[in-house]
Amino acid sequence: DIVVTQSPDSLAVSLGERATINCKSSQSVLNSSNNKNYLAWYQQKPGQPPKLLIYWASTRESGVPNRFSGSGSGTDFTLTISSLQAEDVAVYYCQQYYSTPHTFGQGTKLEIK
């Protein structure tokens, strides 16, 4: 199974500042045949289901604010929130869908400083 590890476990950032969350997979999730990274990012607010933010490591889902961006390739990925808003307080998960099980990272709790 591919193990997905996020860092940090929690993060406090001031409003308007940049937030960066890292995700590392135990093996590459890059499919060389289509040059796509099989990595997604989700946001989960308390009492709600996860919400898809980013797929193929860097493609923003429709309706997601452009302050959210994803980057990386192979085994190392980053979710960046360029200017933190109050509504961004949540737990963020990365997930690989390169192979089953479609493992999630342990989550990163993002709070306001």
Add this chain to the structure above:
Amino acid sequence: EVQLLESGGGLVQPGGSLRLSCAASRFTFRSYAMIWVRQAPGKGLECVSVIGASGGRTYYADSVKGRFTISRDDSKSTLYLQMNSLRAEDTAVYYCAKSIGGDVGYYDYWGQGTLVTVSS
């Protein structure tokens, strides 16, 4: 908009059984893989089981293999999870989610979840 509505959760004793359902609407259900993901209280997300489009290949987490069975009824646009021999560690909110494709992929729509509590 796509809708996924889980049902069937509740309180069950250890060793008991439950069947979860996920009623899907507003998309061509048979064309998409589906997943069950669970979240234990205060914990992260765990992929429990996946089923391909039209009942294609299935996958189970080691923690539920041999006890849980995923299935789908495309005529009813409904996904199921039969859970047998339940344990305390199966206590969680169970979400169903829709894949973006027929086999596997990321998950673009999620239900609100149904709570399963295994306790005596």
